[in-house]
Amino acid sequence: MAKxxxxxxxxxxxxxxxxxxxxxxxxxxxxxxxxxxxxxxxxARKQASIEFGGVxxxxxxVRDTWTWAWLDALVADxxxxxxxxxxxxxxxxxxxxxxxxxxxxxxxIFSVVNTVLLQPLAYPDADRIISIETVSTNTxxxxxxxxxxxxxxxxxxxxxxxxxxxxYGGNDFATMVGDRAVFANARYxxxxxxxxxxxxxxxxxxxxxxxxxxxxxxxxxxIAAYSWAVAQFGSAAGAIGKTITVGSPMQIVGVAxxxxxxxxxxxxxxxxxxxxxxxxxxxxxxxxxxxxxxGVSLARAQVHxxxxxxxxxxxxxxxxxxxxxxxxxxERLTGNVQMMLWVLMGAVFVVLxxxxxxxxxxxxxxxxxxxxxxxxxxxxxxxxxRLVRQLLTESGVLGVFxxxxxxxxxxxxxxxxxxxxxxxxxxxxxxxxxTTALLFALGLSLFSTMLxxxxxxxxxxxxxxxxxxxxxxxxxxxxxxxxRPRATLVIAEVALxxxxxxxxxxxxxxxxxxxxxxxxxTTNRVLVAYTEYAVNDEADMRxxxxxxxxxxxxxxxxxxxxxxxxxxxxxxxxxxxTGRDYFxxxxxxGQPGERPQAELHAIxxxxxxxxxxxxxxxxxxxxxxxxxxxxxxxxxxxxxRTAFPxxxxxxxxxxxxxxxxxxxxxxxxADTRWQDPRQPAPAVIFVSSLQGWGKSLSxxxxxxxxxxxxxxxxxxxLNDANPAVPVRFETMDELFxxxxxxxxxxxxxxxxFAAVAALLAAVGIxxxxxxxxxxxxxxxxVRRAVGADTRDVVRLIVGQxxxxxxxxxxxxxxxxxxxxxxxxxxxxxxxxxxVWPYLGALTVIGAAAGLATVIPAIRAAAIPAGVALQQE
Amino acid sequence: MLILRILSLxxxxxxxxxxxxxxxxxxxxHVNQGSLYPALHRLEQKGWLESEWRPSDTGREAKCYALTLxxxxxxxxxxxxxxxxxxxxxxxxSEGT
Numbered sequence: 001m002a003k004x005x006x007x008x009x010x011x012x013x014x015x016x017x018x019x020x021x022x023x024x025x026x027x028x029x030x031x032x033x034x035x036x037x038x039x040x041x042x043x044a045r046k047q048a049s050i051e052f053g054g055v056x057x058x059x060x061x062v063r064d065t066w067t068w069a070w071l072d073a074l075v076a077d078x079x080x081x082x083x084x085x086x087x088x089x090x091x092x093x094x095x096x097x098x099x100x101x102x103x104x105x106x107x108x109i110f111s112v113v114n115t116v117l118l119q120p121l122a123y124p125d126a127d128r129i130i131s132i133e134t135v136s137t138n139t140x141x142x143x144x145x146x147x148x149x150x151x152x153x154x155x156x157x158x159x160x161x162x163x164x165x166x167x168y169g170g171n172d173f174a175t176m177v178g179d180r181a182v183f184a185n186a187r188y189x190x191x192x193x194x195x196x197x198x199x200x201x202x203x204x205x206x207x208x209x210x211x212x213x214x215x216x217x218x219x220x221x222x223i224a225a226y227s228w229a230v231a232q233f234g235s236a237a238g239a240i241g242k243t244i245t246v247g248s249p250m251q252i253v254g255v256a257x258x259x260x261x262x263x264x265x266x267x268x269x270x271x272x273x274x275x276x277x278x279x280x281x282x283x284x285x286x287x288x289x290x291x292x293x294x295g296v297s298l299a300r301a302q303v304h305x306x307x308x309x310x311x312x313x314x315x316x317x318x319x320x321x322x323x324x325x326x327x328x329x330x331e332r333l334t335g336n337v338q339m340m341l342w343v344l345m346g347a348v349f350v351v352l353x354x355x356x357x358x359x360x361x362x363x364x365x366x367x368x369x370x371x372x373x374x375x376x377x378x379x380x381x382x383x384x385x386r387l388v389r390q391l392l393t394e395s396g397v398l399g400v401f402x403x404x405x406x407x408x409x410x411x412x413x414x415x416x417x418x419x420x421x422x423x424x425x426x427x428x429x430x431x432x433x434x435t436t437a438l439l440f441a442l443g444l445s446l447f448s449t450m451l452x453x454x455x456x457x458x459x460x461x462x463x464x465x466x467x468x469x470x471x472x473x474x475x476x477x478x479x480x481x482x483x484r485p486r487a488t489l490v491i492a493e494v495a496l497x498x499x500x501x502x503x504x505x506x507x508x509x510x511x512x513x514x515x516x517x518x519x520x521x522t523t524n525r526v527l528v529a530y531t532e533y534a535v536n537d538e539a540d541m542r543x544x545x546x547x548x549x550x551x552x553x554x555x556x557x558x559x560x561x562x563x564x565x566x567x568x569x570x571x572x573x574x575x576x577x578t579g580r581d582y583f584x585x586x587x588x589x590g591q592p593g594e595r596p597q598a599e600l601h602a603i604x605x606x607x608x609x610x611x612x613x614x615x616x617x618x619x620x621x622x623x624x625x626x627x628x629x630x631x632x633x634x635x636x637x638x639x640x641r642t643a644f645p646x647x648x649x650x651x652x653x654x655x656x657x658x659x660x661x662x663x664x665x666x667x668x669x670a671d672t673r674w675q676d677p678r679q680p681a682p683a684v685i686f687v688s689s690l691q692g693w694g695k696s697l698s699x700x701x702x703x704x705x706x707x708x709x710x711x712x713x714x715x716x717x718l719n720d721a722n723p724a725v726p727v728r729f730e731t732m733d734e735l736f737x738x739x740x741x742x743x744x745x746x747x748x749x750x751x752x753f754a755a756v757a758a759l760l761a762a763v764g765i766x767x768x769x770x771x772x773x774x775x776x777x778x779x780x781x782v783r784r785a786v787g788a789d790t791r792d793v794v795r796l797i798v799g800q801x802x803x804x805x806x807x808x809x810x811x812x813x814x815x816x817x818x819x820x821x822x823x824x825x826x827x828x829x830x831x832x833x834x835v836w837p838y839l840g841a842l843t844v845i846g847a848a849a850g851l852a853t854v855i856p857a858i859r860a861a862a863i864p865a866g867v868a869l870q871q872e
Numbered sequence: 873m874l875i876l877r878i879l880s881l882x883x884x885x886x887x888x889x890x891x892x893x894x895x896x897x898x899x900x901x902h903v904n905q906g907s908l909y910p911a912l913h914r915l916e917q918k919g920w921l922e923s924e925w926r927p928s929d930t931g932r933e934a935k936c937y938a939l940t941l942x943x944x945x946x947x948x949x950x951x952x953x954x955x956x957x958x959x960x961x962x963x964x965x966s967e968g969t
Contacts (some may be wrong), residue, residue, distance in 0.1 A: 018925075022886060029887040029930070030905075053906035061910035133939045305922065 020063055020871040023055055027527075056584065084394060091366060094361050096402045098760070099448060102355035103406030106752075107433065107441045109348045110412035112421075114342045114440070121330050122259070122430065124198035125291065126332050130298070131332040132288040132305065133162065135325035137313070142325045144332060145284040150312060151555055153286070154324065157308045160301040161290040165193035166272065168286045170264055174532030174696070176245035177232050180727040184228065185265055187245050188219070188272040196291045197262060202798075203236040204254035211253075212271040218248035219270040226258040228267040246270065247534055261519075263287065281318040282581070282592055289329060298629035304324045317472050318592040333426045339825055340746050343444045345501035347503065347753045352448065354757050357489045357496075358764045360452040362757045363395065364486055365771050367460040374460050388457045395453025396446070403445030407438065420743030420748070455485050486768045487804050493847060495815055496756070497761040498841050502816035504747075505837025506830070508684055511747040513829040514740055520672030520681065521611035526571065526732035527707040529699040529714055542627065547688055548697050549623075551721050552604060553699060558713055563702040565607035568694030568737065569599075584643060584684060585653035585662055598639055599674075600656055600727050602694025607686075608669055610702045618638075618650050618667030620658025621688040631691055633663035639683035640668045652686065663687065677739060678828050700732070707731050746826065758848055766852035769801045773856045780863050801853030808849075811841055816841065873952070874948040875911060876920065876939065883938035885928060886912060912937060920946050 027048050034044035049055070085092040120126040132154065147165070155164045167189045175184040191209045201223070211221050211280060222244070224232075229239035229252070236255040243251050250270055261267075292301055302325070309323030327335075374387065401687075418431055418770045472846070533544045548566050555564040570836070577596030583589055590596075605621040617638060625632050633654055640649050653662035671681035687693040699718075703710055711729050718727050737744070773780075780793055788796075820832035876882065878892045889912075890905045904905035915921045928934035939947070 018935065019909075021933075023906075025885070025932065025934050026887045026905070026909075027930075028932075032930075051905050055906070058906035058909050060915045061907070427902070 001717065010408045019059060023052075023058065027052060027055075043625050046694070074393070077390055078397060080390070081394040081397045085397060088167060089361060089368065089657065092398065095362055095406060098355050099359060099398065099452075100405035100409055101756075102352035103403055103414055103441060103444050106348045106444060107406060107410035107437055108417055108439050110413050111410065111433050112417060112431050112652040113345050114434070114436055116334055116425070116427045116693050117338060117341060118436075119430075119434075121333070121427075125294075126330065126533070127294055127328070128162075128292040128670030129196060129295070129329040130161075130290050130292060130301070131327045133325045133327055133332075134284060134322050136321055137323055138321045141285065142327065144287055144327075146288045147281045147284045147285050149279055149281050149284055150309075150319070151286055151288050153312055154308055158312075158718045160293055160296045162293050162305050163192040164189040164288065165190045165194045165196045166286045166288045166387060167193060167263060167269075170266070172530070172532060172728075174245050174534045174724070175268070176534075176724065179639070181724045182232070183726050183728065184244075184246065184267040186222075186268040186270060187266045187270050190272050194223075194256070194267065194288075196289050197260065198291075199257055199260050201254040202257050203229075204240040204252070206254055207271055213273055215271065219273065220248070220250055221253045222246070222250040222268050222270040223256055224252050224256040225256050225261050225267050227261070229255045231858060243612035244268075246764075247535070276740075277499075281316055292372070296623070298326060298328065308484035320591075323593075328791065335372065337425060337742070339809075340742065343503075343823065343826065344746060344749055347500060347750050350500050351753050351757050351760070351836050352444070354493050354496050354760045356448045356452040357493045358760050358767075359398075359448075360455050361486060361764055361768055363452065363456040364459065364489075365767065367391070368401060369390055370460075375661075387460065391460055391649035392449070392453050395449045395457070399445040399449030400730055400854065402448075403441055405454050406445070407433070407441045410437075410441070420745060422745050423738065424741070425745075428787055438859055440537045455489075464705075481567040486771070490765055490768050490804045491763045491808040491811060493761040494805055494845060495812035497757040498809055498812025498845050499815040499819055500750070500754040500757045501841035501844055502812075502822060502837050503819055504751045505752055505840045506820060506827060506832065506834065507747040507836060508828045509830050509837055511743050514677055514743055517673065517677045517829075519677060519736075520670055521827065523732040523736045525703050525707050526611065526736065527701045527703060528727045528730045528732055529701070529718065530570070530701060530730065531592070531696055531718065533696045533722070533725050535698050541692055544696070545627070545692065546720055547725075548604065548689065548699075551699065551718060554717055554721075555699070555714065557718070558701075558710070560710055561608040561701050562704050564605055565610040566697030566699050566701065568602040568689060568697055570698045579682065580656050582643075582654055582656050585655075589658065595685075596642065598635075598656075598685050600693075601684055601686050602689045602697075603686050603695065604689050609702070611672075611698050612702075613672055614670045616668045616670060618647070618665070619685075620667060621690070623690070625688050626628070626690050627692055629691070629857040631661050631663040632666045634667040634669055635665055636669055636681065636684040636686075637671045638681050639685065642683060656685065675739075699842045743826070758845060761845065762848040762852045765801065765805065765849050766855065768804075769797065769853050769856040770859070772800065773797060775861045778858070780860050784863065790861045793861045793863075797860045798850075798853050801849070801856070805846065805849040805853070809846060813838060813842065873947070873950045875915060876950070877909075877945055879921065879937055879939045880944065880947055883936050885926075885934035885936045889937070890910070915943070918946075919943075 024527065027045075030048040030051065031041065031044045035041055039047065052058070071751060121129065123129060131144055132146065132151075133142050133144045134146050134150070146166070150165045151164075155161075158164070167187045167188055169188045172183070173186045175182050189207070191207055191212055194200075194206050204223075205222065207223060211219070217865040224239050226236055229236050233239040233242060239252045239255050241253075243253065249392045249457040252291065256269070260326070290297070305324040305326060309319075313319045313321070313323055336863070377390075414431060414433060418428060421428055493726050529818075535541050535544055552564050552566060555561055579599055581592070582598050583595075603621070605623055605625075608620055618634070621632065621634065622849050635643070635649060637756075643649065643654075644652065649668060652665050654665055655662050669686070672684075673679060673681055674684075683797055689697060699714075701707070701714065703708065708731065715729070717726060718725065780788075780796070783793065783796075816838060824832045874893060875895075878889055878896075884892070884900065890908050893908070916923060916937070920940055921937050922940050923935050924939045925933050925945060926936045926966060928936075
């Protein structure tokens, strides 16, 4: 470093020395010459140095030329640009504001896209982590759920995975920490689970194969998530050795590294009970992951695993229609939001384009005002490239400024976005503005600078010098080609806004449909208390039934509560439900894998009443349908239609297991869309929790008052009944809102983008027409002078504007139809060719554009015949 | 442009250029002789001139400037630009009256 500096200094010293010699030579020669003319040496020296001017000053000037010429020019340009922009700070700050908003929004959305889709998962060798899944060979449908025995076979037979692991569970389990009852999201995992993700521990140790309980024994150890350990025990180290109770007592032997909570938001990991996976190959409730051996390609692994799966299909009848499929874990986690995020990215980018078009317009207008300045610079010898560079520098200063403001804005917007996002958006907690996003912002600034700066710069530099000088600065004549780039910009703005607005319209229509889907039950005024009652044996289960019966009876007499019931699976809840095979008395059992399936829901009496689900025939469960009484069931209409198409189902008997007792169908209820409002109702069998079915219940209370006002009452009621049962409250409306969170999120964002786009486009049209009216002032005055009335003038201006708008609308409509096809996957219940969004977009933009033409037209109409001519 | 023109005839050192400038402009251009040097260095930076120390007619070493190839090209460009401008101005004046 010092060497380089010295080298530089040495060169500098030589330059200085040379310069001094050169200047001394000049003065000496001059003195010699003057002495030849007869002057004394002293006199000549004095004369010569006067002629020469200050030596030091000259030296200084020469030194200036030594700095790199281009850097010099750049600094000068930037300084000049900044001065120019500061002079018209109103326009400049307007431009910066619009552009900063565009860049800020784009960077914010990009940060989400970047974190969620582009960045690898935050695990070592994340690209080798694969989700190992089941594919139905008859429907080609891939499901991430696998069966336990299948997993064990895959694990022993494959040679492409370094490690493989399986996990299941993931409900919020009632967990006793000391004498407190809390929820913990517990997962059961196989021994290599942490190894697959390359995770260590923050304290304690990892699970080993010895921790996996033998046969049906309960697990005795667990690993806690860092955040959960800190929340419950104060620190990671403090959690080690503590005993908690999740069903059975477990000792915490390790705390995972900070931030690791896979899958989902796990709080605890306990070793799996291999025996509970049993031999049932049809029960697919595990998720398998694996880490590929280094150097093994996904395609090779896929072929290899498929062969193993196909082999198992030949070996076991339950496997006849399934095999193995591999999906990179990143894709499995983000696949369902990929489309949505890219659409948002596209939309915000269109807004940025429109903003650039607007700014381009403003700069064109300003360039027109500056025509004389530019002409002067050209006359003084500035080359065309130099002029373009100067103007682009100005744009660049604007762009960089706006980029900086935009990045600041993006920090705020990202937080807002995260707050607005659906809570289950994968990797949401990781979203932040990183170096990639900052580089993207810089690139975006430069890109938009080019976009909005190049047209005005080239346009300005194309000025014809002689033409301008002749014109003498008159504003009466349009300079050659002036309106054309502006017209193109207006058309582009209109077209882009139409596309965005039509897309927004489609999504809004689809979202409206979704909001008004008849769910089959009412969601308002229903309070939900999610509880977890831990049981170990049948005695506990009886106590649990009694507990819920007691709580519900006390709840039903609380003032404001009109109905109350319990359900083991929440409608709109987050738990995944899988269908199970059912059998009807007197009909053949069928082959495994080909049997019809239905969901099984355990409920208490009055459930249908509480959610206002109509009973079609038969009766509801009664308090008298207890453990000891004959088992009964209620089915929904879909199941009644498919299983008993000709006859009445009442009195028929049904079961979901070939060994359990038959249940008599006592009622049929209307269909409901439980899980996802977009999916048609599945076949459902309801069973009574009073007869021992199901797990812990969620308690539903329909109220005649605001449901949230009853939270305190209900909480103390439940706590009094049993303090070991943890409770969490929600409303059914909230659950529904969550179920449609994704469509709402994208609809809101795109609608906002479209509104901004429409506004920008209207402003753009307005400014261009106002400018064109300014240019045509004299022409209009002449027209008035020769007898044109107000109507003619207005028609002239509006006609000019609407012609541009018309072309824009046509181009936009064509674009919108193309974009609509891309959106198809995000639409529910409406066709991408639904006519209303397009009509709506055309009307809104047309009206906005119309309005934007009216004001300049009125202004033009107000031009009296004389004034314009006097201006000259 | 004038400097380029003078050097296009033959390489010269600073003092000689100053004298030539005064001669051809018949003393109408009264520039500070010192301001010639920043101009020379600027042109050299742009690559239009090159320089070397060479014994002058008096025998003392002087820094001699010569036009580079790029300098010759630049002179052509400036000449044509100048011609265009003067033609334009002439046109304006003749039309203007």
